[in-house]
Amino acid sequence: MVEGVSSVNEAMLTGESIPVKKEPGARVIAGAVNGDGSLRVRVTATGEATALSGIMRLVAEAQQSKSATQVLADRAAGWLFYIALAVAIITAVAWTVATGFDVQVVQRVATVLVIACPHALGLAVPLVVAISTSLAARNGVLVRDRLALEEARNLDTVIFDKTGTLTKGEQGVVDSATVDGWSPDQTLALAAAVEGDSEHMIAQAIRTAAAERDLELPKVSDFEAIKGRGAKATVDGETVYVGGPRLLEMLQVELPPALQGFVRQVEPKGQTVVHLVQDDRAVASFALADVIRPESKQAVQRLHDMGVEVVMLTGDSQAVAKAVAGELGIDRYFAEVLPEHKDRSVSELQAQGKKVAMVGDGVNDAPALTRADVGIAIGSGADVAVESADIILVQSNPLDVVKIFELSRATRNKMIQNLWWAAGYNIVALPLAAGVLAGWGINLSPAVGALLMSVSTIVVAINAQLLRRLPLSHGG
Secondary structure (H helix, E strand, O other): OOEOOEEEEOHHHHOOOOOEEEOOOOOOOOOOEEOOOOOEOOOOOOHHHOHHHHHHHHHHHHHHHOOOOOOHHHHHHHHHHHHHHHHHHHHHHHHHHHHOOOHHHHHHHHHHHHHOOOHHHHHHHHHHHHHHHHHHHHOOEEEOOHHHHHHHHHOOEEEEEHHHHHEEEEEEEEEEEEOOOOOHHHHHHHHHHHHHHOOOHHHHHHHHHHHHOOOOOOOOEEEEEEOOOEEEEEEOOEEEEEEOHHHHHHHOOOOOHHHHHHHHHHHHHOOEEEEEEEOOEEEEEEEEEEEEOOOHHHHHHHHHHOOOEEEEEOOOOHHHHHHHHHHHOOOEEEOOOOHHHHHHHHHHHHHOOOOEEEEEOOHHHHHHHHHOOEEEEEOOOOHHHHHHOOEEEOOOOOHHHHHHHHHHHHHHHHHHHHHHHHHHOHHHHHHHHHOOOHHHOOOOOHHHHHHHHHHHHHHHHHHHHHHHHOOOOOOO
């Protein structure tokens, strides 16, 4: 910054919705949105030297550090092949020594090989994966990496980026106080009317709050934005102001005791406070903060019920982080985290032996999403975050993270059931095919062996289809 004073929205990179005050000498980010005021900036970095390029390098490094996961079915099928081959050779040698080489020996060897065909094993896992992926998509969860869905069952920690994930990523009126003789709706409608022509984020938040309550706004005239302090307008012949502490300083207005108590209550939470002033008297105060999504608390509680630790990550102050974590019942939080350092928090937890999922939506979350054992992106978030994630939530609903855990655990159970059936029936069928009960007149022909193998495939397919009946969590 070379000249000017303004509040700048850097959410596109930092993910934080609170405007950042900028004065000469401060660093600004390309792509940030200037709230008000005229600014002159000097470009100090281009191309590979920019903050965005630095984040992209972190993504590439994190991708290289992820290890590959082998598929259980491939190993099982490989073992079954060697076991079947060994049993066939033992069968051939044993019966040749015992009775001599004849057509019965060839028949028993063929039956062993037919029964041990890993046809069902070939379907056991892929069929479950296909059904679980389809089920996930119908429930708003898009799986980019199927191994990530399988890995989710092992997770014991979920990191949520605060802004845009647990919260809506936009300022909103979360509390208010009025002096005697004024109602909350009356003061909110008046403040929204005064801010009607302002483009500032705080003004938009006040107008949105009034619209949500369906309030009728009074007519105003002579609107004027007061640089760095707020706005004023004329209502019914009286001048009304809306602004923060600097507005009160300019007007030399002191807050009445009721509003002073309100400010002392909300400021430790890191909330922004603006005041409504009429007739040189403050009549109301509004607390603004990043609005918490209504589903967030329920999502945290359900994850706790599943034995999963919940961690919050934010670039906001300690006060803001503590307030949000306390309201949602979150176990621990990392506050004042720089955009380029978010993946360090993931690495720190992994170094403690934890299996970590990261849930985020911003450009600055991309390295952390890639670094995590499972990266989960909000579909409405930045393209870079979506491309870096293993799983994408179509809706911006934290409760969908619970669905991932439920689906992963159910999918794993189905896989194990199918693998036991596909490979386990050979424990009984292979000895029979080899003729261990031939002395009692029990012999299996290749045709019967083929029938048993086909039945195992059908059972595996039916068992996989039962996954579609899985009741996934829904908000309520």
